[in-house]
Amino acid sequence: MLGEQLYPLVDPLTTNELTTKVTEMLLEMDLAEVINLIECPDDLKIKVSEALQVLHDAASESKAGDQLGSLSLNE
Numbered sequence: 001m002l003g004e005q006l007y008p009l010v011d012p013l014t015t016n017e018l019t020t021k022v023t024e025m026l027l028e029m030d031l032a033e034v035i036n037l038i039e040c041p042d043d044l045k046i047k048v049s050e051a052l053q054v055l056h057d058a059a060s061e062s063k064a065g066d067q068l069g070s071l072s073l074n075e
Contacts, residue, residue: 002034
């Protein structure tokens, strides 16, 4: 139910591919914090930005791991 309220608020702040993931991340927060995000657009922007940074960092680490994994020790 909160997700239905939160998703349309998150959507304009993210790309379509990430809206669902960011919304899910925010819904993992305490109930009072999620309600605050729905009521306070400035706080929502900050939390969405933080979530996007976490996703960006995770993607960067994954790419670095893929590159390291493709290196051969015998070269």
